[in-house]
Amino acid sequence: MDQLPNLGREQEMLDIMGLSSMKDLFEDIPVEIRSEGTLPLPLPQTEEEILRDAEKLLGANVNLDSRPSFISAGLARNFVPSMVPMIATRGEFLTSYTPYQPEVSQGMLQAMWEFQTMISELVGLPISNVSMYDASTSAAEAITCAVRVKSKKVEMPNTVYVSELVPPHRMSVIENYTQGVGIDIRKIPHDEDGFLDLNVAAEASGSCAIYVEQPNAFGILDKGLLRLREVVGDNTAIIVGVDVTSLGIVEPPGNWGADIVVGEGQPFGIGPTAGGPIYGIFACKKDFLRLMPGRIVGQSIDTEGKTAYTLTLSTREQHIRRHRATSNICSNETLIALMGAMHMALLGPIGLETLSTRILSSTRMAMDELSSVEGLELAFPKSPVFREFAVKVPGKSSEALSHIFELGVIGGFDLGQWWPDRGSWILIGCDERTSESDISLLKKTLTSWVEESS
């Protein structure tokens, strides 16, 4: 038990307190509810043994770097510069907690203030918090935030319009977060090219908010969204979910009228990590500041007038406002946001543009290559895409994916899992690490599936 400094010194400490045994410390637990015997768990292990077991278990997983991989669907198989995990996990950062005492937390506070600036610059909005749990909770809390801000000012209080192409997992989170407070969610359809139906979107005028994603679940970039502000009018909040890595090349939503921008921050800072810990970004206009969720760092001064940083606007938060808080969020994803800040700082503006271009060009190359395979069909051949595109295969996509996995490729995501009527669609995800040979192997193995299934 190498984790307990006072092991073997219990009696010495008990004697000082005038207690006779460790049992005395638990006498206040009524006999009727005391546990009996020992917990039915395995024997304690040493570090060596745990590491051995961990390597065995984790080694049984097929990691994305072990073969060409095209699975994305909202998370990125990214490249994280070596500095990021090494410096972000310095003990002073790793083992700290919420900076309630700013005088001894200036490092994390300043890093988060800088993070807020980078996110603000990235999406084109003035305000950012220090992170949400992930893109889905960020989207859900953006919707409840917009309803709080807008409900008293619009004709359709408690009503929000949402693109029908929001992935079902994210939609489920949104439903869980909005059902209790009675928010009516209405869906907006898309046309055959995967673009938002702006005629239906116009119905959102007079509601609290509209939530769309750019790119959408099929990777499609929709230039119609640039007209959203004129379509919904000035009173309806526009909330946009983004792929953060697209914004080195794609116009940030803040520049075309978005009030709140959310998204998965993960591509900046950390690997896909089986889905977490990752972090959601949340940025907004000033009108939403006092009703937004999450922690915010502000610049201040100390007693000598020296620049200092501190958490601010805490009166929105649960530890002060309790049931009237804007959100229940307390622990967030600050450490991962710190990794994001380091990654963004390393990239710099030019590095971001290069990154976006690399992802775009590998996506285009894969799309072009697969479109030339007889028997495969692009679901939206005419639409511009980023990172992802949907392809229709003969037979069931789940079977096609098993086939090409046996040939050494993690082929993408079976869209039938999200939308049963798209059971022959595969969502192919490309990234900065996708190589020409990866794409040619994907093409070869999918061709083999086409031949197999014909």
Add this chain to the structure above:
Amino acid sequence: MSDTVFDFNGSKDAGWSQPSPLTENSASHIPESLRRNRLPDWPRASEPELVRHYTKLSQKNFGIDTGFYPLGSCTMKHNPRLNEKIVQNPGIDRIHPLQPEAQVQGLLAIYYEMQEMLAICSGMDAVTLQPVAGAQGEFTAIRCIQEYHKERGDNQRDKVIVPDSAHGTNPASASMCGYQIIEIPSAHDGRIDLDALRSAVGEDTAAMMITNPSTLGVFEPEIAEAAEIVHSAGGQMYYDGANFNAILGKTDPGRMGFDAVHYNLHKTFSQPHGGGGPGSGPIGVKNHLSKFLPTPLVGRKELPHGDFGTVGDGFWYHWESPPSSIGKVQQWNGNAGAVVRAWAFYRRYGRDLERMSEHAVLNANYLRFRMMNPNPDLNIHAMPIEGCPAEVVKHEFTLSMSPLKDATGVTGKDVAKRLLDYGYMAPTLYFPQIVPECLMFEPTETESKEVLDKFAEDFHAILAEDPDIVLTAPHTTPVGRVDEVWAARNLILRYPKVEPSS
């Protein structure tokens, strides 16, 4: 303001070096109106500059690694480095949550073991690892309880009861589910007031949310009676697991009569909190609530004789969806990296997790004894009084600094700030709100007797110090006392925008 990351003067054309894009002119595939015209004003700095920048920032940050961190209710225990090493393994770092289960058998086996372990420790029947923070665990459990009542046609249950000493997240989480909050006052000794509870429950009671040991750090001996009162009114009992570190192997929420519980893997099971998160807030429930849990959970089935499976234990692990699941609360499968760290932590103790709680409680009681029994030769202005009188406390305790404030004007906050000068993180300040001038101390099991002795000694030195020194503390930190009002008034929330010169 010359030391921010935006003050480096790197070349406008430089940036992180990367391989060339696979094709040229890919941007032409994006409609011109959608293309970004002006890149973000991100830092322009090289790796050596940034390594130094962030290293300097880290040196202005206090963590468990740098000193004693007695932040009550946050369980700031040592974070074993093995856990950080394990999550660098590509078998977790480079895994996608949507990979088919055949490709992630090892991860599912860890999930399964964690579900089982948490159920055993808490006396619950089923566990989900999906919620990613304690507050999200609370929200998830209250959602399950909400669906439970709905299914029974008990739609009039629109109120959730919380004690006035509850963590702020409790009422906030229940409120997000649409519940009205009934706050019941604590008894004069800070414990639960059963009479107040009796008069609060009724046909409109959906649930009660409570932690035990309470936020005052004492065990609620009448917890089973409280559960009985809520249950007879048709309500459900929710256990806020923030204080779980005190009771492992000694008692459990199941025995106390709870129906649902959340665990903070970032507290009890040492997953590092890193400046405010990540966390991980799995929940456990009794059988009658299990069908509402978020999807998916991990199940397993025995393989035919002789087939040892991918992980070699003779089982096939699979995702499964509870029949009336509330759906998702996080898009993926929770903070898997946090779950793996917590798994590595629990494996160190195994069936001896009880020792961990014993030492957490030993340390809290020892520190309390030392702090309340100063050297009589010292000229202390005024001793604090206990937030809750008790023979023994559990893993944390509260002190009211009111006597010192009355005697000298020095507040709890001043003492907290002065502790920073002595090289400690401050205790939790002004919570629970029912204790005036409250300081809440939680030493955890990973501090030595010598650290606790020295801390008590330094605390007494502060109580005996010239009040003017304490009132103006801290004096030795990178910045002096920070003006929070100034920050809220001026709202400088980002580096000033540099307008393009055109």
